[in-house]
Every structure is written in C-alpha cells, then in structure tokens.
Amino acid sequence: MKEMTKAKGGSSKQVDFSMIVKKAYERGLTENEMTLEKILAELKSDLKNIIS
Secondary structure, three states: OOHHHOOHHHHHHHHHHHHHEEEEEEEHHHHHOOOOOHHHHHHHHHHHHHHO
C-alpha cells in the first residue's frame, strides 16, 4: 500500500488522509448533532477531493 501511495504523490495525500480522519473524529466528539451518517458523508466527500 505504501508503494502505491508514493507512486501517486504519496506523502502529501497520506497527510491529507490523516488530517481528514482526525477532523471527522474530532467533529464526532464535539458536535452533538453529528451522526455516523453525517460523518461518513463528510469523509466520503473529503476523500473524493483528495483523489481528484
């Protein structure tokens, strides 16, 4: 998996992925109205933006 990441511009995308997951986790902890569905929708959107 690491080889694939490096071949596609790797470390910056890996950092972006880590930050996206961290942001989603923190929002899930702090926002009372945040549901699992909302978190997953945001993660999906953010991950699509990394790939594009």
